[in-house]
Amino acid sequence: MPIYAPSLPPRPTMNEGLAPALVLARFDFRRLRHQKIGMFFGFAYAASLGFMAIWVYVRFLLKTNSALNGLDALANQVLVQGPAFQASLVTLGGWLTTLLWFQVAFVGGGVIARDTLYRIRPLIYAHPVRPRDYLAAKGLFAAGLPFLIQLPFILIPWGMSMLIAGVHGPVWATAPLRLIPAALLVSLLMGSITLGASSLASTPRAGFGWVLGIVLGLSALSTIAEHSLSQPALGAINPLALSAAWPDLLCGTPGPELGWIPALIGTAFHVVFWTFIAARRTQPSEAIL
């Protein structure tokens, strides 16, 4: 019985319609929509977004309501302020970043591994899809998903803040100009690691393990190296530190965990290295089993 995936995208006519990469990426996004996994993560994100929206409003009240002056003073001492607060819109003190890594690992772990398990790639390459189209499609999905998730966390609190207090609100007017590029860089980082890890795995569940293994393993090694050698720049190996660093750097938070140069080098290395791994592992010769 030949392998048949009944929901493959239609064969694109050359130079007409959508590019193959976009067709394949659209297929993955639609597939994700049909999965019930959105119920758990969707609930977690919605709850987090709701909390953030309430928190922005509370901060607005603390600043403007004279009855809460005493509390405002306490809040200034206990809670993050200024650039750190702006950066925390997309990290939520690390909670959102953790959740995002989990989702990226769980969903993205199967982005290439699923095609490996069901031996679909030869079928895809039998269509006018080049290996780079395939990789671009998977990268678009793997990086696009975390970016799309982070966008509401940037735009909704900013929109709220602009509505209730204009440029004097708790969220800077320029916050999106800083946080959207940060979200883009973090998404690229997450997407590339996911691609590489998924291409190494033989099943989606193994892909989940690979992503977490790479992220947490590198985090552990980087922590050891950092503390043993007293070189904070070595944190550039750590994907978790990189994903936390970009919002801080672009919002100008004083004393970020990582400087600009280590963050740039670290991100570039991960993006290039893991994309290279994925490219090698998804060549047609590898796909024939």
Add this chain to the structure above:
Amino acid sequence: MEESRMNRAPSPLRTICALTRGYLPRVTQARGWVLAALALAPVGLAFAIHFTTSIIHHTEGVSPRLALDLFHGVLVRLMLPVMALVAAPAGIREDLEQRTLPLMLTRPASAWVLPFGKGVLWFGWGALWLLVSSFGLLLLGAEPQEAAFMALAVISAFWAMLAFMSLLGLQFKRGTLWGAIFLFIWDPLVRVMPGNLQRITFLHYIESIAGSRGAAVSKAQFLAQEQISTPWWIAALALFAFGALCWALCGRKLHATPIGLAGAEAEG
């Protein structure tokens, strides 16, 4: 003839040995070495850095704190859960996903033994490297008795975690995700859990056996609760019993659940 055929069903021990021997090459392939690396790399790297810096700076001796920090902060918190996450899908779940499980289920070997028979191989491999890693801590300032208890703690915990992850993987479609959430989100909350609630975490038993805790680094320290302890031998027994229970439940699940040619949903 019929009686001799009925007697052909292998014993559970024979089934376990057959599975272990049959799948042994898998532990020396990519996933197996990733597992080994997860266990060895932190200690290996720390040792390499310490050795290099001691030569460069002509220093001697190691801070006894280094071994503890490495054990609690890296090996227990990060590596051990990831090892369980990496090893669990290599068990019976792998046969389910690649649809070779029906070939095993149509053998006279008892179905309830299959999850343990496949899992014990990965436990053995991971435990071996955890043992090596724990004794590598001797080179980083740990006392021999300390290292021995650390080894017992991580090996017992790996036994329980692997069994737990395997059970979740069989029981639930998103079992791997729930397991990861338990290990990475629920378990660290041991610091803020009151009293006996701490006993519903792996960290409690690991620290009870190891006889030490990592430095408190929680930002929510004002929520921190006093940490209780369990005698080390009871903690080790509890982890072993929990793991055994999980394996038994895995076996029961597989025995009772019809699995056809299509297998279960293999999607993440």
Add this chain to the structure above:
Amino acid sequence: MSPVLSLERASLRYGDILGLSPTTFELPDGGGITGLLGPNGAGKSTLIQLLSGLLPPSGGEVLVFGQAPFRNPAVLSRIGFVPEGDRFPAGLRADRWLKMMGELSGLSEPALSESIARAIATVGMEAHASKPFARMSKGMRQKIRLAQALLHEPQLLILDEPFNGVDPASRLELMALLRDLAAQGRRILVSSHILGEVAMLTDRILLLFRGRLLAEGSVPEIRELLDRHPVELRVGTEDAQAVASWAVAQEELVGLRMEEGATVLAVRNPRTFLPRLQTAMLSGRLPLRSLEPLDLNLDAVFRFLTKDNA
């Protein structure tokens, strides 16, 4: 002697979908090859999963060697099963995997090594058994899957679509092998949706369609069903008019058409019609050049039966 297989109103549901309607049949003991025939979605794999002990029936009873096969070692030790699909364990060598499967069937040394060698030789994989699965062709992997089913010398061999993905030469080899195994006294159940293969191989057929058993019996018994539907015969002749005149007088005739150099007759009851045709030809009344049954085959039977039941 008790039957090898016995189904008594056995059915299987997948949730709301009825995979197999309540079905009753028996397969006698002794050697032979039974074909399980039907289009995709007919219920062949469902029936096979019931018989091989993978799934218990939702209703009714399935007995193999007199016992329910689901998770029953006494039955499973007498069954060899080759599922459909190119499924194989990643990262393993074939011979090592065969050894494990032999042990799971209760074999131990020295019988284990002998069984493995015998099974590998039976499928003709001596030169390739030490290769990893990933380096084998599809046909080789299929042979190894057959070998694993033969290790413990089962009395009942169940093969689900064994010819899929197998090249024509290997297909003929496999058919010859199955005939040899049947001749040794094994009961073999082969499922296929390719009528020609089943017709060549089997001496007993189970016809399935949309989860129902349409017909069951030996090939001649199935062919008798042809008596109930018209069969087309192309009669090659120089004098088509003479043939047509003669045929019109026969009561079995239901249709006739003329072709270049031939007359095509649609007749009921070919068993009674053909001897009279032969007599007329021998007496010189009909100048026949050739006689070609156009649909006197399993294909026709199947189309006939499924048309009735669609």
